[in-house]
Amino acid sequence: MSDPVNTFEAQQEGRPTGPLVQGYEVIIGFETHAQLSTASKIFSRASTAFGAEPNTQACAVDLALPGTLPVMNKGAVERAIQLGLALGSTIAPRSVFARKNYFYPDLPKGYQISQFEIPVVQGGAVSFFVGDESKTVRLVRAHLEEDAGKSLHEDFIGQSGIDLNRAGTPLLEIVTEPDMRSTAEAVAYAKELHKIVTWIGICDGNMQEGSFRCDANVSVRKPGAKLGTRREIKNLNSFKFMQQAIDYEIRWQIEEIEDGRAIQQATVLFDPDTGETRAMRTKEDAADYRYFPDPDLPPLAIAQEWIERVRSEMPELPRAMAERYVTTHGLSAYDAAQLTQSVALAQYFDAAVAAGAAPKLASNWITGEIARRLNAQDIAIGEAPVDAAQLAKLIVRIGDGTISNAAARQVFDALWTGEASDVDAVIEAKGLKQMSDSSALETIIDGVLATNEKNIAEYRAGKDKAFNALVGQVMKASQGKANPAQVNALLKTKLG
Ligand code: ADP
Numbered sequence: 407m408s409d410p411v412n413t414f415e416a417q418q419e420g421r422p423t424g425p426l427v428q429g430y431e432v433i434i435g436f437e438t439h440a441q442l443s444t445a446s447k448i449f450s451r452a453s454t455a456f457g458a459e460p461n462t463q464a465c466a467v468d469l470a471l472p473g474t475l476p477v478m479n480k481g482a483v484e485r486a487i488q489l490g491l492a493l494g495s496t497i498a499p500r501s502v503f504a505r506k507n508y509f510y511p512d513l514p515k516g517y518q519i520s521q522f523e524i525p526v527v528q529g530g531a532v533s534f535f536v537g538d539e540s541k542t543v544r545l546v547r548a549h550l551e552e553d554a555g556k557s558l559h560e561d562f563i564g565q566s567g568i569d570l571n572r573a574g575t576p577l578l579e580i581v582t583e584p585d586m587r588s589t590a591e592a593v594a595y596a597k598e599l600h601k602i603v604t605w606i607g608i609c610d611g612n613m614q615e616g617s618f619r620c621d622a623n624v625s626v627r628k629p630g631a632k633l634g635t636r637r638e639i640k641n642l643n644s645f646k647f648m649q650q651a652i653d654y655e656i657r658w659q660i661e662e663i664e665d666g667r668a669i670q671q672a673t674v675l676f677d678p679d680t681g682e683t684r685a686m687r688t689k690e691d692a693a694d695y696r697y698f699p700d701p702d703l704p705p706l707a708i709a710q711e712w713i714e715r716v717r718s719e720m721p722e723l724p725r726a727m728a729e730r731y732v733t734t735h736g737l738s739a740y741d742a743a744q745l746t747q748s749v750a751l752a753q754y755f756d757a758a759v760a761a762g763a764a765p766k767l768a769s770n771w772i773t774g775e776i777a778r779r780l781n782a783q784d785i786a787i788g789e790a791p792v793d794a795a796q797l798a799k800l801i802v803r804i805g806d807g808t809i810s811n812a813a814a815r816q817v818f819d820a821l822w823t824g825e826a827s828d829v830d831a832v833i834e835a836k837g838l839k840q841m842s843d844s845s846a847l848e849t850i851i852d853g854v855l856a857t858n859e860k861n862i863a864e865y866r867a868g869k870d871k872a873f874n875a876l877v878g879q880v881m882k883a884s885q886g887k888a889n890p891a892q893v894n895a896l897l898k899t900k901l902g
């Protein structure tokens with residue numbers, strides 16, 4: 407492998423300068439560990455399920471006990487291929503597993519099986535929006551590797567223990583070029599990558615459980631200077647901490663440099679309690695790890711047919727789906743982007759449309775009323791008390807004139823709060839049906855006109871407000887059941 411620092415430097419040539427912070431340009435590159443959603447480990451049959459009793463899910467292979475041999479999990483490779491295809495990367499026809507040697511209590515076997523010189527996924531890019539600015543972050547690579555165990559510190563008894571359940575869990579480490587130029591861009595990248603891996607289903611994306619962990623490499627430089635020395639913030643497992651950590655790190659580095667101190671390459675941890683980053687160890691170089699090809703594993707060969715089969719089974723990606731919503735349903739690009747925030751949300755929209763909802767109305771309800779309620783209750787669309795079929799029915803009832811928009815909101819509220827489970831039943835029970843009988847409506851209008859001479863006179867004198875007041879009176883007299891459009895039309899005719 408060529409000298410990584412020089413490679414990164416060369417890749418940055420000709421890139422536009424980012425926004426400056428106190429005269430410094432910020433440079434960020436990400437390494438993300440996505441835990442692959444296989445049932446068993448990357449080289450053994452042990453379960454990957456989260457939350458088991460410590461040390462009940464690590465087998466002899468995960469611990470590399472003498473006499474055992476690792477066997478590649480095909481599902482993990484397939485997921486790596488899926489990611490590569492989703493991000494426009496090259497899938498290496500032949501890649502190599504290597505041993506990364508280091509000592510750590512949670513790695514009793516003394517080495518981690520990873521990929522070094524030849525990773526399975528090479529190149530590719532992630533594109534996303536920061537506000538209304540389109541950004542593209544290039545990937546260097548994504549490689550397969552096994553996770554280590556976990557140290558558990560039981561402060562209350564003053565002891566630490568090792569849980570090896572996580573040892574051998576399949577990871578895909580996704581590495582970017584140092585292409586990001588601000589905290590906002592870095593967080594947006596991480597969110598987009600998270601969306602993609604969960605969308606294609608290769609990772610459950612659960613950040614609290616550690617299924618999606620980001621390392622942010624941060625450096626600063628004067629515009630036009632060579633890349634500065636980076637510090638790597640490890641294991642950011644929430645977007646909020648990610649933002650706080652990177653912001654803090656940028657300020658800290660600038661202050662150090664301004665105070666005349668050079669930045670030392672280091673691995674740092676973010677402490678959410680203090681909001682600060684703290685050096686954990688000085689950074690190792692690749693040479694420290696004594697990488698060598700793992701003698702227990704043959705090179706990973708991926709035939710073109712396999713890649714093509716995976717390609718043919720790939721789900722439609724969020725970008726393509728959003729474009730389709732714009733072209734076939736006439737949605738705005740903004741609404742389409744909102745609806746493709748997650749597979750579940752897009753599926754909900756698709757289901758509502760398939761059940762007969764007008765796409766624009768379905769989009770308005772989902773990105774408006776429903777999004778607001780999901781947010782307020784902090785729940786996901788999968789937990790929404792109103793399913794897509796009921797939303798569609800509600801929209802159909804608005805469209806066919808059965809209920810007004812105002813009544814629809816009442817119906818929706820009854821469904822959401824669990825008061826009832828069917829649109830028609832609520833309409834019936836609450837007597838929300840709009841008046842469709844125009845002679846009954848005319849009687850009401852005549853009554854209103856007979857007692858509102860002042861408004862009539864004002865309307866004739868050209869005051870729009872007076873007309874609205876009359877509509878309001880009619881709506882009130884009909885107990886909200888009149889069709890406002892019909893009221894408008896009838897009133898206009900009657901007033902001449
Ligand atoms: P490791 O951290 O494992 O040694 P690499 O040397 O391949 O791995 O670099 C990892 C990450 O550091 C990449 O995401 C890359 O974009 C980022 N990076 C490299 N140089 C810089 C820099 N000067 N400033 C910020 N990020 C950088």
Ligand code: MG
Pocket residue numbers: 437621638
């Ligand atoms: Mg690193």
